[in-house]
Amino acid sequence: MADDLIHHWHRGNAWTGAEGGRVGDVFDPATGAVTRTVPLASAAEVDDVVAAAVAAAAEWRSSSLTKRAKTMFAFRELIVRHTDEIAALITSEHGKVLDDARGEVARGLEVVEFACGIPHLLKGSHSESVSTGTDSHSVRQPVGVAAGITPFNFPAMVPLWMFPIAIACGNAFVLKPSERDPSASVRLAELFTEAGLPDGVLSVVHGDREAVDALLTHPSVGAVSFVGSTPIARHVFETAATSGKRVQALGGAKNHMVVLADADLDAAADAAVSAGYGSAGERCMAISVVVAVDAIADELVAKIAERTRTLRVGVGTEPDSDLGPLITGAHRDRVAGYVEAGIAAGAELVVDGRHPEVAGGAAGEGFFLGPCLFDRVDPSMTIYTDEIFGPVLSVVRAPSLADAVSLVNASPYGNGVALFTRDGAAARWFEAEVEVGMVGINVPIPVPMAFYSFGGWGQSLFGDTHVHGPEGVSFYTRGKVVTTRWGVPAELGTAPSSLDLHFPTNR
Numbered sequence: 001m002a003d004d005l006i007h008h009w010h011r012g013n014a015w016t017g018a019e020g021g022r023v024g025d026v027f028d029p030a031t032g033a034v035t036r037t038v039p040l041a042s043a044a045e046v047d048d049v050v051a052a053a054v055a056a057a058a059e060w061r062s063s064s065l066t067k068r069a070k071t072m073f074a075f076r077e078l079i080v081r082h083t084d085e086i087a088a089l090i091t092s093e094h095g096k097v098l099d100d101a102r103g104e105v106a107r108g109l110e111v112v113e114f115a116c117g118i119p120h121l122l123k124g125s126h127s128e129s130v131s132t133g134t135d136s137h138s139v140r141q142p143v144g145v146a147a148g149i150t151p152f153n154f155p156a157m158v159p160l161w162m163f164p165i166a167i168a169c170g171n172a173f174v175l176k177p178s179e180r181d182p183s184a185s186v187r188l189a190e191l192f193t194e195a196g197l198p199d200g201v202l203s204v205v206h207g208d209r210e211a212v213d214a215l216l217t218h219p220s221v222g223a224v225s226f227v228g229s230t231p232i233a234r235h236v237f238e239t240a241a242t243s244g245k246r247v248q249a250l251g252g253a254k255n256h257m258v259v260l261a262d263a264d265l266d267a268a269a270d271a272a273v274s275a276g277y278g279s280a281g282e283r284c285m286a287i288s289v290v291v292a293v294d295a296i297a298d299e300l301v302a303k304i305a306e307r308t309r310t311l312r313v314g315v316g317t318e319p320d321s322d323l324g325p326l327i328t329g330a331h332r333d334r335v336a337g338y339v340e341a342g343i344a345a346g347a348e349l350v351v352d353g354r355h356p357e358v359a360g361g362a363a364g365e366g367f368f369l370g371p372c373l374f375d376r377v378d379p380s381m382t383i384y385t386d387e388i389f390g391p392v393l394s395v396v397r398a399p400s401l402a403d404a405v406s407l408v409n410a411s412p413y414g415n416g417v418a419l420f421t422r423d424g425a426a427a428r429w430f431e432a433e434v435e436v437g438m439v440g441i442n443v444p445i446p447v448p449m450a451f452y453s454f455g456g457w458g459q460s461l462f463g464d465t466h467v468h469g470p471e472g473v474s475f476y477t478r479g480k481v482v483t484t485r486w487g488v489p490a491e492l493g494t495a496p497s498s499l500d501l502h503f504p505t506n507r
């Protein structure tokens, strides 16, 4: 039974949603119990929220840059102070271990810190005398109302990729977080209001497809940021773009880690296990395929297997747990189904995590699955082709670096990739040739810092702007160039003027 009803966050006041509306269940994945209920907004409710955002945006856009920066700094302090509390909320609904949850808050915080520099980020440029007596300057203005739709796997960090920058740029923002773990978003909105953000500038509306589609087609929403799976990213991109909005829709991933014979194999094995099984593989930048090049495959697989067997599966609040449960029972069963499919297709299951010992919990009822390692995976198998989004790591063997890169480039996804080597020339060639948006050299999860922008290629991103960093600022603003001619001061006379129907050229 649910013991807690989650609220929408609307005009700075908790708002439960219309009486008798649809609701969804929020689970504690470690126990399998329903712990909270989340309202699922109707299109009419979304309309209400957007109307309030339009009114708030009209005022907020003319707030001073100093006020926006100060609000952002105050928000930063509140997040720092409440990190443990937000992390606990994340673990209670997502299941990831507490330390991992704290890490996600810390990475989201870095975007808030980037947004604190908004006065500098929004500086335009000015050119004197672009033509005789004529000057030009550029400004970036907010789009008005921006919307964000976010996935379950980073309930704090992914929303923080979006709304701090959009709001610092002078927009109002409507966030539709994942209905599976919605509480962290509401807590962040409360803290932003406590930091001094005016009512209506940030709203959190919960829901499913009905709420999302209402946002995607709403005439008053100017920009849509989405992060989630590839099929929904494509739907979001097509629907919002057809409605005339700018869209950035980040999709799924299948990230490779290529290991050359000259690499430090212990470091590579540590990296593969950390990046493959961290957060139970529910990260869009998780490594899901290790490509072992040339003769090192047996040694590398042995090192990965040895480390994988030491991992402790457990409840996220247990300090000793390395990985927690998956998000839902249905998802755990889907991931386990891929393990069965891999075995049936002839891959070698080196480490079998299907029946894990679970520390600190009722193993039978939580959504746990232990780490699984496959060797001799063929690129035709579904464990290779599909995004599994669970603790399943596949090893593919490739004869050369060029073959490994061809394999990576044939994947429809292009989110992240890593190369492990001590050979600078190989690394340079790899970096130039690989068709992936985020590349790590001896770094397994190359998530860009907040002052760069995050995004993949191929079916990992629909649209052309990456999130946060400089591209985030340009996504949430529209450029305007003003060309000005004042003539001469009246006391000095009159500037010459004549009729001239020619196309204006500069001489």
Ligand code: NAD
Binding pocket: 149, 150, 151, 152, 153, 154, 158, 176, 177, 178, 179, 207, 208, 209, 212, 213, 227, 228, 229, 230, 232, 233, 235, 250, 251, 252, 253, 283, 284, 387, 389, 415, 456, 460
């Ligand atoms: P999802 O696509 O199921 O859901 C994402 C959001 O879309 C949620 O808010 C959900 O309510 C909404 N949604 C779901 N179905 C919808 C529909 N039919 N119409 C409209 N909206 C719908 O994704 P998820 O399971 O929450 O998250 C995991 C996925 O997100 C993985 O594929 C992962 O790779 C991806 N992801 C990508 C990145 C990235 O940066 N590229 C980052 C994190 C997660």
